[in-house]
Amino acid sequence: MVKEGIAGKIFSGWRSFMRKFVFRVLRVGPIPSHIAVIMDGNRRHAKKKKLDDAAGYDAGALALLYLLVYCYELGVKYLTAYAFIIDNFKRKPNEVQKIMDLLKESITLLTTIAKHRPVRVHFAGNLELLSADLRDAARRLMEATADYSKFVFTICICYSCTDEIIHAVQESCQEKCDHIQEIRGIDASGGLRVEDGDNHQGENLIKLVDIEKHMYMAIAPDPDILIRTGDEYRLSNFLLWRSSCSHLSCSSKVWPEFGIWHLVWAVLNFQRNHSYFEKKKMQL
Numbered sequence: 001m002v003k004e005g006i007a008g009k010i011f012s013g014w015r016s017f018m019r020k021f022v023f024r025v026l027r028v029g030p031i032p033s034h035i036a037v038i039m040d041g042n043r044r045h046a047k048k049k050k051l052d053d054a055a056g057y058d059a060g061a062l063a064l065l066y067l068l069v070y071c072y073e074l075g076v077k078y079l080t081a082y083a084f085i086i087d088n089f090k091r092k093p094n095e096v097q098k099i100m101d102l103l104k105e106s107i108t109l110l111t112t113i114a115k116h117r118p119v120r121v122h123f124a125g126n127l128e129l130l131s132a133d134l135r136d137a138a139r140r141l142m143e144a145t146a147d148y149s150k151f152v153f154t155i156c157i158c159y160s161c162t163d164e165i166i167h168a169v170q171e172s173c174q175e176k177c178d179h180i181q182e183i184r185g186i187d188a189s190g191g192l193r194v195e196d197g198d199n200h201q202g203e204n205l206i207k208l209v210d211i212e213k214h215m216y217m218a219i220a221p222d223p224d225i226l227i228r229t230g231d232e233y234r235l236s237n238f239l240l241w242r243s244s245c246s247h248l249s250c251s252s253k254v255w256p257e258f259g260i261w262h263l264v265w266a267v268l269n270f271q272r273n274h275s276y277f278e279k280k281k282m283q284l
Contacts, residue, residue, distance in 0.1 A: 016073075022264060023074045029271035032224035034078035035071055036246070038238055039064065040230030041254025048254075054098050059256035061102055065109070070263055072117065072151050078220040080154040082238045086126065086163055100134060103157065107137050110153070111144070120148035124216040125159030126167070154220060161240040164216045171214035172206050217242060224277075225270050227263075229255045245280045247273055 039060055046056030064081055071079045084099055110121050123138045130138065138157075212218060222242040226235070231252040235243065249266040251258060270277075 019070065019073055019260060022260070026264065026267055026271075027075060029268075030274045031075045032247075032267065032270055033076065034080065034221055034223045035076050035225045035227065035266075036080040036082070036223035036239055036243075037064075037067065038082045038226070038228040038232075038236060039255040040228060040232050042256060044230065045254045045256040053095060056256065057098055057102055061106060063256045063258055066260075067258070067263065068113075068119070068153055070260055072119070074263075074267070077150070078152045078154070078223075080124075080156060080217070080220060080223065080239070082156050082159070082236075084125075084157045084159070085237060086129065086158055086160045087237075089129070100131070103155075104134055104137065106155075107134075107141050111141055114141075114145050114148070118148040118150045120145045120150075120152045122152060122154045122219050123157055124154050124164075124219070125157045126163055127158060129158040152220060154217070156216075156238070159216065160237040162237055165211075165241060167216065168211045168214040169206075172210040175210065175214075176206055215241065222246065225249055225266055227251065227258075227266055229253055229258050245277055247277060 042056040042060040043053050044056075045059055046053050049055070067081075068079060083103070088099070089096060110119070113119055114121065121141050123142060127135050127138060217239065222244075223239060223246045226239065226243050226246040227249045228234075229251045231250070233250050239246075247266075247270045249269060251262055251266075253262060
């Protein structure tokens with residue numbers, strides 16, 4: 001993948017100066033709080049360059065690192081990347097292993113970046129599907145950066161919105177069951193002591209707020225911009241619960257070729273339609 005020294009190169013130099021100039025102009029208009037990306041086209045990029053698939057994933061990882069820096073400098077507070085859907089486990093074992101190895105390298109690199117910039121790193125998804133060493137590394141990084149709030153970078157790994165909703169409903173039901181037992185008083189022998197249980201029926205209903213607080217993506221607000229690359233026009237089970245008022249930006253570029261000017265274009269289109277989306281949010 002990329003060497004740790006790449007982080008310093010991205011944050012400094014004349015390119016950084018040019019970005020800051022462009023971003024200062026962009027900040028005249030409203031800046032999105034949350035940008036989410038579906039990174040499609042890594043393998044097509046490799047095929048186009050006559051490289052193996054592993055090189056395509058490496059290039060995609062580097063493109064994501066650059067986007068992280070761009071969003072940080074622009075003033076975006078949340079960046080979410082769709083890295084690995086649960087269905088991807090059906091791919092060839094060597095391809096899955098390459099992605100997992102790349103994730104491990106990314107955790108090491110993000111740990112280095114977090115030492116220089118206040119970036120909070122969060123992993124959203126069913127982490128129990130990861131290997132023990134990778135899961136532990138991800139949790140250590142989340143714990144190490146938990147106090148940062150300026151910028152939150154979420155990697156959706158072993159994720160699908162269907163699984164996220166099921167998880168949130170199950171957790172909400174369990175929480176309510178525990179709450180009911182606490183109200184009614186379940187003794188150690190399993191006997192039930194009814195104590196004004198009927199007076200708490202309203203509290204026992206599962207509400208929208210209960211489900212949303214148990215979502216994998218509860219850490220971030222709904223995305224303002226949802227970017228998909230690779231000339232595809234579908235959400236692929238990504239943030240379906242959260243994207244009803246998101247500006248959808250589909251790029252014909254494959255993910256490793258997505259650069260600063262594609263981001264600038266997406267933000268400009270968001271700014272052009274900002275008042276419309278704000279009205280839609282108020283109607284919900």
